[in-house]
Amino acid sequence: MAEESDQQTTMPKSFPVKPKLKPTSRKSTTTPESKYWRSFKSPDPQNPKKLISSITSLSFSPAAPHDFAATHSATVSIFSAATLEHKSTLSAFTDTATSASYRSDGRLLAAGSYSGKIQVFKTRSILRHLRSHTRPVHFVKYPLADKLHLYSGGDDSIVKYWDVVTETVVSDLIGHKDYVRCGDGCPASDDMFVTGSYDHGIRVWDVRVSRASSVMEVNHGKPVEDVIYLPSGGLIATAGGNTVKIWDVIGGGRLVYSMESHNKTVTSICVGKVGREGGEENRILSVSLDGYMKVFDYSRFKITHSMRFPTALLSIAFSPDSSTRVIGSSNGVLYAGKRSVKENVGSEVAEETKKRALRPSYFRYFHRSQNEKPSEGDYLIMRKKKVKLTEHDKLLKKFRHKEALVSALRGKNPGSVVAVMEELVARKKLLKCVQNLETEEELGLLLGFLQRYMTVPRYAGLLIGFSKKVVEMRAEDVSASEALRVHIRNLKRAVEEEVRIQQSLQEIQGIISPLLRIAGRR
């Protein structure tokens, strides 16, 4: 069978004239995952949303439609997740607002501020004022399902557990020795949460067991900027300095992995999801002052994607339906990206039409099963690949060399023009073609092409010698026409430019080569 098919390949072939291959970089960045992360597109990438000052926190509403709140200066701005447009502003703050947090049903929003006051909002109206912190509050968080309580932490290094309804502190959790800047509630239990502080410690608290001291403490080694529970509830991820560390909470606070790929302090981390619905995988998204967002696969301990932003980044959030990703920067620019999710509305309609039996009265009857896909065991007989012939290929096949050259020149691709020229050289017809270029326009096309691409290094080997020949051969025609003289002037300028470049390159070479010689001697 194989021999037979091999014999078949001795058919007459025809090859189109193709440009020379370019070197390709060995690194290909288009893994499916990086494609996924790039698919979060901003509706208006040129003008991202600019808020007043640095965005200190971002949080998504747990309930659909998953609006998100951004805290910046003394306001909390609420954005629609569907359109990424600004919806409303909460500005009843006397000082800088921090750490907005939605309740589990998405109806209430709690936010702290530098004044030490925590406020609970329902849309615009303030429902509760929680006053107990004496120093700025940087961390306010609703538990995952509990609607009645709140955690908060402030620069007074006290973590407080609040009863929201009565506006009273249930318990003061003392243990941290420096500012408490972050924390997260356990996804498995509403009574447990974790906080991180500038004293390098991360403490796990359980409000049921002990009212005064933490259940567990781990040391990050750097002031902790952010801490999150990973969705299983058994692992926590902490950010501090330029590292992100993963700890096993159930295993007694064992360090699982330390990810050090940011160059500057990691300011915020959150959990992102990759993949289709059902088969989702979790990733840690981290942003840092170096302007990078990195996606970390903590099951394989590998950075799977990395993305650069122009400014230092302060906060990141990922929507629960994994359709939106927002990043807040230090200069107040909000980088919001939305992924287009395929909607399942059309499928029902399509199914209905499928059921209808096709009749010969309908044109689709005659097309039925024509785009059937092959099943697993089918033996595929491929249709022969059609050779695509462009216009200059067809002309070359007819030995109309000058027309082929002109048609390639009219096209926009310099590579194919050079390929046609090379083919003409192989037929020893290139100079004849130049002789035969009749009108001013055709010659002008050629001169214009030469002027533009003559000094491109990839084509220079052929084109510099060729331009010289062209100018020599058609000197009389050029001097007769004003338009062509303009081309020649441009050509001259290009040549002068190239000579200058070559000279400066030679100077550089003169500087470098003795150094290399010395280096080689050692």
Next chain:
Amino acid sequence: MITGGKSFVTAPPAFSNDAKKLLICTGNSVSIFSTSTALQITELEGHTAAVTSVIVVPATTPAGKILCYCWTASLDGTIRYWDFSVPESIKTIDIRFPIHSMVIPGLLGKLSGGNKKPLDLFAYVSAEAANKQKKEPTVSDGQVKKKQRNALGGQILKCNLTESHLVAGATLAETPKPEFITISPSGEYIGIQEKRKLRIWEVPGKDSERASYKKIRLHHTKSFTALAFHPTERIIAAGDTTGRILIWRGFGNRTFSAGVVMDEDERPGVREDDDADSCTTWHWHSAEVKILFFSADGAYLYSGGKEGVLVVWQLDTGKKKFLPRIGSTVFYFTSSPDPSLSSISCGDNRVHLLQMPSMEIMKSISGIKLPGSVPELIKGPCSNLVFDYAAGLVAIPSESYCIQVFSLFDNREITEVQVCERNHQPGDEVTVVLNLVSLSLDGSLMSTVETRLSEEGIGGLVSLKFWARGPQSKDFSLSTIVYEPHRDAGVSGFAFHPTRRMAVSSSTGGEFKIWVSNYKIQQRDQKFQNTGWTCHAIGSYKKKPMTAVAFSFDGSVLAVAAAMVITLWDPEKNVLVAVIGESLEPIVSLSFIGKSEYLVSASRGSSPQLSVWNMSKLSASWSYKLHTEAVACTHDDSFFAILALLPKSTKLEDSSESILHDVDGSILLFNVGDPVPVATWFVRKAKGGGLAFIHNNPGLSANDTSDGKPAQVLLAYINGDHEYVLFHPHGEQASKHAVTHRESHTELEDSGRYGYASIYGELPEYKLMEDETPKAPLVPSGRPWETIFSGSSHNLPPLPKLCSVFLESLLERRTTVVE
């Protein structure tokens, strides 16, 4: 000893009567190929010189289609009669003249008189007339005067095949050189083209030894190159060197049929008093017409020439149809008894089998590629042959920018690699040349160097390409292209590292480059896509042009010839280790001899030299003044062989030169320590030849273990015409048996149908009705008429069947009494 690599296109092939076999003249034998698989089935061996004609005895009856008899004629002066199904020679006729062409009109003529005793069969042969044969007395008074002239080299003779002798005195013509005889499909006329005239004879209907011939001549201003007769009408077509096709209608009306002589004025296009009614000219071919052929019904004329295009002319209208891009000169067109199959033989040693009305190429029988012409502009090595030592393959660059991988053991093409994606026009001047090919030791890597010649200094380009093939596949795929590997200087030599993925190329520009492939990536991803080759190091020695490179057997030493001297390098660190030698001419070939400590170098030119260098002493061991064409080294032993061209002066000094005529080279087998050759063979056409040691295939040498180590290696020699021979270099006569032929491809017995059957399928065999009807429902009973007609009508057996049963049942049955 295995021979092969013969040209398939020296003589027109012939189809067998059932069109399942194609008989191709290949050197001294006739190879028979199956048309369904395009593989060789068998071979007719017996001639001692090249076979020039093969004629299959046509079948006169449908039953005769299975008969497989053929006549062959050869340059050894014999005509043989074969049964090619067996295959064996039945009859041999020695006419003592080298035969260049033979036709047998008697086979084609319709045998009308069945009651008479069968007529003798006559063949007309175009033979080379040696000088001494001229003195023979001839009876034919018309030819006597011409006999006196000794310059004549060819003659048309008549041979009685039934009685196995030449017909005395029946010399039809004498020509300056032996011409190709063309016969009309009906066998009525034979003709030759001789310079600017056609000579045509009418073969008498009842041919006998004393028959006389009517003949005419047709003239033209250009030399004729092809000739064809119309199958039914009196039309003749001839092609000339300028590509014109001339068609004479009604030729020989006066001479042959003594018919109505037309008015002198109404003969358009006919020259002077040539005997024809009209002559028309068609001109499409730009170069000489190589073939002309009328279709069997006479409606179409096929023509082909140097352009590699088969043109089909509609005879009445002159309309054309084409089979373009065959890729090489078309030499012969042969039609088969099957109307849907025919073949064309092409200049690249390939026979294409065509599906007829559509002219699609179904199969190709590929022989070894013939050496192509090389323009003088190319300096340095050109079109070298490289061998795959383990698999017994040879890679041959061909004119159509391909590399053919040819199996020496199987004598057939394995695969073809299109190196340069460019259409090849056979007529064009060669401007793109494959310079260098090299294969790695295991045969999995290949590199090619191609050069595009510049047009008045513009656009020259050298590109180096690396190819790789997977362990299973036989096709090479492109891995890396390097444009201008050594700036604009040409590549003079290339060698792969024997064990690692490393290679070195040398350039006349004065540098060599070491290339490496990033093998690690390949291992991790299990892909071949990522195996790019990159330059690892560049070296040069006193800016001298580098002319040849070689790795030692373990790859630890790299020898680079820098013009006259040999430089030794550490390829890993790119450090010059030593410089040895000083030859008079630039060294063109370097090779390490197996695992020994010796290196052999060869230089050509006015003072050629073959030198053997000792690596441990870094000095010359011994040397000869020999023009070495090729050097081959064994990989295990300390033997090496060279192919040396004999100088012109020494050629004739030997008295035994008459035996060794046109010997121009010799193969010398050396042991490294000893300057006296172990063995010597004289060969022909050594110029452009190749030499290599080939590992005898394990399958072949299984019964050969007694000979020990040397028998594992065969020496392969390919001559300038790409004919090759494989033999044991330490050969006794017995070793001929060590290598067995493997060419026994069994014929694929498919139920090939053609003609009516291929279109409409087999006709159902007509059988008597009683076979078709099942016997079961007709249980004989006493009163069958009660049962046989019962049941619905479509279940009933056919009426004739029922009728006989019914009538039978009506008759009274006589019980036979058994005594």
